[in-house]
Amino acid sequence: QAWRFAHARGGTAAEKAARYAELKDNPTPAMLEAADKQAQYLTFQKPLGPGGRGIQQFANEVPGAKLVIPFIRTPINILKFAAERSVLAPAFREWRDMIKASGRQKDEAMARLVMGSGLSALAVSSALDGKLSGAGPSDPREQAALRDTGWQPYSIRIGGTWYSYQRFEPISLLAGVAADFADLGNYMTPEESDRFALNLSIAVAKNVTSKTWLSGLSDFFDVLSDPERYGRNYVARLAGSMAVPGVVSQVASATDPNLREARNILDTIKSRVPGLSATLPERLNLWGQPIERGKSLGPDLVSPVWASKERHDPLMSEVARLRLGLTKPQRKIGGIELSPDQYARYVYMAGSPARDYLDAYVASPEWQDMPDPLKARVIRKTLELFRERAKIQMLMAYPELQQAEVESRVQRRIEGR
Numbered sequence: 112q113a114w115r116f117a118h119a120r121g122g123t124a125a126e127k128a129a130r131y132a133e134l135k136d137n138p139t140p141a142m143l144e145a146a147d148k149q150a151q152y153l154t155f156q157k158p159l160g161p162g163g164r165g166i167q168q169f170a171n172e173v174p175g176a177k178l179v180i181p182f183i184r185t186p187i188n189i190l191k192f193a194a195e196r197s198v199l200a201p202a203f204r205e206w207r208d209m210i211k212a213s214g215r216q217k218d219e220a221m222a223r224l225v226m227g228s229g230l231s232a233l234a235v236s237s238a239l240d241g242k243l244s245g246a247g248p249s250d251p252r253e254q255a256a257l258r259d260t261g262w263q264p265y266s267i268r269i270g271g272t273w274y275s276y277q278r279f280e281p282i283s284l285l286a287g288v289a290a291d292f293a294d295l296g297n298y299m300t301p302e303e304s305d306r307f308a309l310n311l312s313i314a315v316a317k318n319v320t321s322k323t324w325l326s327g328l329s330d331f332f333d334v335l336s337d338p339e340r341y342g343r344n345y346v347a348r349l350a351g352s353m354a355v356p357g358v359v360s361q362v363a364s365a366t367d368p369n370l371r372e373a374r375n376i377l378d379t380i381k382s383r384v385p386g387l388s389a390t391l392p393e394r395l396n397l398w399g400q401p402i403e404r405g406k407s408l409g410p411d412l413v414s415p416v417w418a419s420k421e422r423h424d425p426l427m428s429e430v431a432r433l434r435l436g437l438t439k440p441q442r443k444i445g446g447i448e449l450s451p452d453q454y455a456r457y458v459y460m461a462g463s464p465a466r467d468y469l470d471a472y473v474a475s476p477e478w479q480d481m482p483d484p485l486k487a488r489v490i491r492k493t494l495e496l497f498r499e500r501a502k503i504q505m506l507m508a509y510p511e512l513q514q515a516e517v518e519s520r521v522q523r524r525i526e527g528r
Contacts, residue, residue, distance in 0.1 A: 256437065279415065
C-alpha cells in the first residue's frame with residue numbers, strides 16, 4: 112500500500128522514495144484497516160454475512176449443535192475463497208463489486224477467476240491421465256477394492272506413490288472438485304454424463320462433504336437418511352470423541368499401524384486410546400489381510416500428507432477393474448452375531464485361502480483368455496466356496512454356533528411347510 116500510494120501522487124523519484132518510506136514507517140489508519148481486512152481474508156477469518164451469522168447463532172444456542180457443526184466461520188470462508196476462484200465467482204456480490212470498481216480491484220477479481228479456473232483445468236487433465244484422484248466410486252465396496260491396489264482418494268500420484276492433497280485448503284477444494292468432475296465419467300451412465308450442471312453439482316457435493324470440518328454434518332445427515340444403517344456407528348463415534356480428546360486419538364493412530372474392529376461404544380473409546388487400541392482385533396479386508404491406516408509424509412502427528420504406495424497386485428487390480436463390489440461375510444451364523452474375535456477368525460479363514468487360490472489362477476494363461484463376465488463369476492464363486500468351508504470350520508470350533516445353525520435350519524423348514 113505504501114508503494115502504491117507513494118507513486119500515485121507523482122513527483123520526482125526522490126519524493127516518491129521519501130513518501131514511501133514515511134508511509135511504510137507510519138501507515139495511515141486507512142492503510143491499517145485495509146491490511147487487517149486482507150489478513151482476515153487470507154486466514155479465512157472474515158466476519159460472516161447474515162446467512163453465516165444465522166448458522167453460527169444456531170450452533171451456539173442450540174444444545175448439541177456444536178457436536179454436529181463445531182466450526183462455522185473458517186469453513187464458510189474457505190468455501191467462498193475457493194468459489195471466487197472458480198466459474199461460480201460471478202454469483203458472489205463481492206466479486207461483482209470488484210469488477211464494477213475497475214482498476215486494480217477489477218484486475219484482482221479477474222486474476223482470481225483465471226488462475227483458479229486454470230488450476231481446475233490442469234486438475235481435470237491430470238485426473239484424466241490418472242495422475243490425480245477424486246473421491247472415487249460412491250459404492251464403498253468398489254472404493255475398498257481400489258484402496259487394496261494402493262490408490263487413495265484426493266491424492267496426486269508421483270512415481271508409484273499417491274500423496275494426499277486433501278488438507279491443503281483452499282487449493283484442494285478446486286483440485287478435488289475438478290478431479291471429481293473428471294472421475295464422474297467413469298462411474299455414471301451415458302445419459303447422466305451428458306448433464307454438465309448435474310455433474311458439476313455432484314462433484315462439488317462429493318468434495319465438500321469429504322472435508323474433515325464438515326464430517327460431523329455429513330454423518331448426521333447419513334443417520335437421518337438411514338438410522339438403522341448408520342445410527343449405531345454414529346453414536347459410538349460421537350461418544351468416543353467426547354470421551355477421548357482428538358490429540359490423544361492422534362497419538363493412538365500414530366502408534367498403531369492398523370485399523371481396529373470397534374463394534375460398540377466401549378470398543379470405540381478403546382480404539383482412540385494409545386495402548387488400549389492394540390487390545391482390539393485388527394480390522395481385516397475381505398481377503399483376511401489387516402487394513403493399514405496409511406503412512407504420513409513426515410511425523411504422523413503434524414503431517415497433513417498421507418502417502419500410499421501402489422501395490423502391483425494382479426488380483427487386486429482385476430477386482431478393482433471389474434468393479435465387482437465384493438463384501439465381507441455376514442457377521443451372523445445361525446442368527447447369532449459373532450464377537451469381534453470370532454468374526455476376525457471367520458474373515459481370515461474365508462479370505463486367505465480364497466486369495467491364495469485366485470492369485471495362482473489370475474497368473475495362469477487360462478485367465479488371460481477368459482472374458483470379463485466369466486472372470487467376475489469365477490471370483491465370486493470362489494469366495495462363496497471358501498466362505499462355506501470357513502463357516503463349517505466355525506461351526507466345528509464353536510458348539511453354540513452349531514446349535515444355533517441347526518435350530519435355524521429346522522425353523523426355516525417349518526416355515527417353508
